Amino acid sequence: MSDIEAPQWSVQTAETWIKALLPEPVIRSELPGDVVLLQAGDPGQVVVRLKPAALRIGVFSQRWWRDRGVLVDETLIAVPWVRLPSSLVHAQAVVRPLIEAATALRRSRYFHCEVCQQQRPPELQVATSTGKRTCQTCWAEQ
């Protein structure tokens, strides 16, 4: 893509390069209102919503509701498409650190499981009667 052409960013023109900046795997879904939702990482790290007027970058977060994990992404920042630089290289230079910030914020919330000694996402933490911090996997095995 030539920098001289000055593309007008939109859901259609930006999805591919934004996807390439995200941690894998990326789960794509379409939401009402012409919104494309990209959930990235396993366990989830970053949530990007490509909306008709803006790009929204958020931290992956999950809450339990009736035995199911429900996505409750927290918006870190919303950038209107018109505010992104028209050159691809410069647009990537703006978006990349935002994705990295969301990833870092998510990882800072991980806890240390005292049984398997792994770093686990906060939604998998179980408070045991003994006061030990364990993950659901270890808790289920005991």
Ligand SMILES: [Zn+2]
């Ligand atoms: Zn564990």
